[in-house]
Amino acid sequence: MFSFVVKRVGFLKDIPLLAILFDSLMRFWMFIAKPELLNWIDDLEENVKGMPGTTIGIHKYGGTAFNYLGKEFAHVHSNGLMDILLNKELKKSLMMEGKIKDHHVFKNSGWISFYLHNKQDVAYACYLLKKAYDRAR
Template identity: 45%
Template sequence: MFLFIIKYFGFLKHVPGLPHVFDGLLRLYTLLFNFHLLEAIDEIEAELITWENVTTSLHKYGGLQFNYNGKELGHIHSNGLLDMPFSRSKKQQLMQQDKRVKDHHTFINSGWISVYMSSPADIVLAIALFKISYQKLRDRDLCLTQ
């Protein structure tokens, strides 16, 4: 259903507030039919907010966004879809290492990846991916300050 909506009604993401309404409906659906997924998202959030300079915000197209010093690490939609930016080479490496890492559901020819979380085992993968992104941004900041 999510991919159908994105494909045929994706232009509506530019209507102010509509992506957040849609994500809220996704959250309600997930609450009713896939509750463990919301628990997984909460567990990921609980881990990431313990990291130095990591904050959360609403993603502009719906979902929970994680930021390091104001720069997006990635975001999770309420249906468990994790989206993260990487370089194209890192994306290829990650996709070869783990088949759960896929091309981004919209930006296929970019460095963005998508992971469709569906089980508790995906929590470990999500945190590992966030850690890669976090380390890269943190190391870059350390180099700039030295």
């Protein structure tokens, strides 16, 4: 459903608060359908809080934004989709492993997308967040 919304009605994100409302509805659905996902997102937040200079806030298009000195380096949507900013060389290298994908919107950038499907994905997500944090520093 998320991909459909982004591709077909993505223009709606420009309506104030609509993307945040949509993400909140996804979060509520995950609370019912896959509550462990919310725990995994909490684990990611705790991991990022331990990185000096970071803050956590609401992402402008819904989800949780991870910032270093006020600049975003990653965010996670309530359906478990993480978007992480890396450099293009690292992105290319990691894509060869097959665990990450091009960003769902910004294909020709350093942004990547990674889905949290299970508890084991949290460790890899933390690895990616550390790489993005190191790049941001």
